[in-house]
Amino acid sequence: MVPNLMTDIEKLQVQVDELEMKQAFQEQTIDDLNEALTDQQFQFDKMQVQLKFLVGKVKGFQSSNMAEESEETPPPHY
Template identity: 40%
Template sequence: MALLDSLLLYMGWVSTKMALSQLQARAMLNTGMTNNTDLNAQTQAQLDQLEFKVAFQEDTIEQLNQIVTQQQMAIDALEQKQQVIIEKLKSLQSTSSNINSGEEIPPHY
């Protein structure tokens, strides 16, 4: 589960970092800190397209996060079942060896 926690923490950091970058870029544009204070239509369209891509990527990351979480839960459940099976197998092997040690070879051999 530590890997999953690290992944979730990293994804949250990336989303926060991207959001801060967007806010900083907007602040720079709004305060006129760019070389060209008047954004033309093409630049605005490019900015809108980038914002759309970022929003789409954030949605994709969230969907992938949900899938990874579900897969990790399935892996954990399978590992628990595997441990139960291993314990049962060990128990059967020890029982089987106890039974076999008490058997004698039949007289017709």
């Protein structure tokens, strides 16, 4: 019965080793995903600032000295 007991202990050790490897892989995956998410958040924040800037520019064009389309004289070929 002792050899059978060793086999059970060895099986348990193999299972523990496999679980430890899976856990280490999952930790690395979580770290990689966290880094990717952090990078994306930084890019998103940067794009929001750029978008606000562009919206301000477009609003500035609307209130400029440009005439409305209805006030424009037609081009000479009409």
